[in-house]
Amino acid sequence: MSEKKVRLQIRHLKKMFSAHEGVEDISFDVYDHELLTLLGPSGCGKTTILRCIGGFHALDAGQILLDGKDISGLPPEQRPTNMVFQGYNLWPHMSVMGNMEFALKLKKVPEEERKRRIHQMLELVHMDGMEKKYPSQLSGGQQQRVAIARALVQQPSVLLMDEPFSALDAKIRASMRDELRRIQQETELTIIFVTHDQEEAMAISDRIAVIHQGVIQQIDTPAEIYNHPKSMFVASFIGDMNFIPENGKYRAVRPEDMILKQNGSQGEILSVMMLGHYARIRFRDNATGQEYKAFLPKENSQAYRTGMRIDYTYEHFVELNQETQA
Numbered sequence: 001m002s003e004k005k006v007r008l009q010i011r012h013l014k015k016m017f018s019a020h021e022g023v024e025d026i027s028f029d030v031y032d033h034e035l036l037t038l039l040g041p042s043g044c045g046k047t048t049i050l051r052c053i054g055g056f057h058a059l060d061a062g063q064i065l066l067d068g069k070d071i072s073g074l075p076p077e078q079r080p081t082n083m084v085f086q087g088y089n090l091w092p093h094m095s096v097m098g099n100m101e102f103a104l105k106l107k108k109v110p111e112e113e114r115k116r117r118i119h120q121m122l123e124l125v126h127m128d129g130m131e132k133k134y135p136s137q138l139s140g141g142q143q144q145r146v147a148i149a150r151a152l153v154q155q156p157s158v159l160l161m162d163e164p165f166s167a168l169d170a171k172i173r174a175s176m177r178d179e180l181r182r183i184q185q186e187t188e189l190t191i192i193f194v195t196h197d198q199e200e201a202m203a204i205s206d207r208i209a210v211i212h213q214g215v216i217q218q219i220d221t222p223a224e225i226y227n228h229p230k231s232m233f234v235a236s237f238i239g240d241m242n243f244i245p246e247n248g249k250y251r252a253v254r255p256e257d258m259i260l261k262q263n264g265s266q267g268e269i270l271s272v273m274m275l276g277h278y279a280r281i282r283f284r285d286n287a288t289g290q291e292y293k294a295f296l297p298k299e300n301s302q303a304y305r306t307g308m309r310i311d312y313t314y315e316h317f318v319e320l321n322q323e324t325q326a
Contacts, residue, residue, distance in 0.1 A: 004031040007190045008053070008158055013062035015052050023048050023214040026062070030158070031206075033188040035181070039201040040211035041237070046194045047162055049211075053192065054083045054160050066157060082156035086163045088143045090135040090150075096122070097131040100150045107154075121149040124183055141172040148180070152187070161193045165200070177204050198238050202226065210234050232320055242292040244317070251317040255280070258294035262303060264311025267292075272304055283310060 008030035016022035023045040030036050038046035051057045053064055055076035064072045071079050090099050097118065104114045122128045125145040135143055144164060151159055161180075165173045181204050184191055195201055201208050202222045209219040210233070218230045229235035232243070235252040242258065244251040260281065270291065271282045279301035281294045294312070296304070304310075 004034070006030070007032040007034070007067065008192075009063070009065040010049070010053070011063040011065065013049065013052060013064070014060040015048055015057050016060055017048075022060075026214075026216060028209060028216060028219055030190060030192060032190055034206045035184050035189075035191045035193060035204060037193045037195060037201040037205040037208045038211060039195060039198060039208050039237075041196055044211045045214040046196075046211050050083075050160050050162055050192060050194050053158070054081050055079050056083075080157040081160055082151040082154050083160040083162060084144075084147050084151050084164045086166050088135070088140075088147045088167075090143055090146060092135050094134070095131065096127070096133050096135075096138075096146050099135075099146060100153050103150075103154055117153045117155075118149075121153045122146075124152070124186070125149045125179070139172075140168050141176060144168065144176060145179070148183070152183075152189075157190065159189055159191045161191060163195055164193075166195070166197075173200075180204060202238070210237060212237070227316075228318055229320075232322075235318065235320060240293055240295075243320075244290070244292070244314075245288070246319075249322065250320045251314075252320055253292075253314045253317045255293040255295040257314050257316045258292065259313050259315060260294055260296065260304065261311040261313075262308065264309055266311045267309070269304060269306055269308045269310060271306055272301065274298070274301070279304070283312070 006029045010026055010028050013026040014024045016024060026049060038049060040046050048057065052059055055074055059072055063070055066080060094102070100118045101114055104117070119128065122130065125148055127142065127145050127149060138146065165176050168176060177200060193204065205222055207219060207221055208225055210217045210225060212233045218225055218234045225234060225238055229238065229252060232250065235241045240255050242253045242255060244253060265286070267283045267285050269281060269283045273280045277298050279296050279298060281296060281301065281304055282291060283294065284291050
């Protein structure tokens with residue numbers, strides 16, 4: 001995405017709440033029309049970064065530049081950003097129309113323009129005809145659609161989303177991911193999305209910034225992060241990974257890249273678990289005692305049983321130094 005225009009620049013951002021809690025010296029760019037995900041475990045600093053961008057936290061140091069303009073000192077209402085929260089934040093005493101209209105009225109947007117924008121955004125999120133409904137009459141997924149439409153109707157330069165789907169059940173959550181990606185591509189929105197869910201990040205992102213203990217470990221496309229992790233943390237956090245010691249280093253091997261051979265001597269199968277279209281086989285290396293996983297297609301896994309002796313090798317690996325572990 002290097003040929004694209006940079007929309008947002010984060011430069012040496014620092015926000016500390018205590019000696020060990022917060023983020024320090026965070027720098028990255030967000031491209032125009034990009035969906036960038038900040039991914040990491042709870043407490044890693046991803047929401048702190050997002051709230052600094054939105055103006056909800058004052059910076060200790062650093063700069064936030066939007067279209068080349070320093071917005072670091074502006075309050076949230078003066079920034080051309082908008083945030084969608086985990087808890088929807090809809091006013092229960094207002095209808096869908098009232099919720100969406102409120103900020104536009106404050107900005108003195110003319111009534112006809114307000115109605116045009118609201119109708120357009122509700123149509124975009126497949127909630128047209130729901131203007132008179134109240135939040136209590138909507139499902140969780142519908143409320144989150146309204147929350148997204150309410151943010152979009154203000155025409156933000158950058159949309160900030162803080163774990164917006166985490167309160168939804170798995171099926172609705174997956175549907176909302178697809179909807180968000182559709183909306184983002186149709187409107188060419190620039191979005192910064194926060195989640196701790198690696199599957200969610202891999203599904204919707206143009207790029208992912210993997211964060212651990214306030215440090216960006218890697219920022220790259222989903223494919224690059226999955227296939228070429230740059231640290232032990234990234235390798236272990238994204239998907240399943242085997243770490244095979246080799247000459248003082250580790251070879252990081254995905255379970256699907258493991259190749260098993262029956263009637264060998266290297267290892268012994270500990271368990272075989274069918275998971276739909278593939279099987280997860282857990283086995284132990286007889287020489288080291290280390291346990292590893294292999295994923296085999298369903299049709300190739302039928303012959304493997306617990307207790308079977310096997311040989312193993314692998315097709316692809318990434319070599320990581322021990323000191324890269326965060």
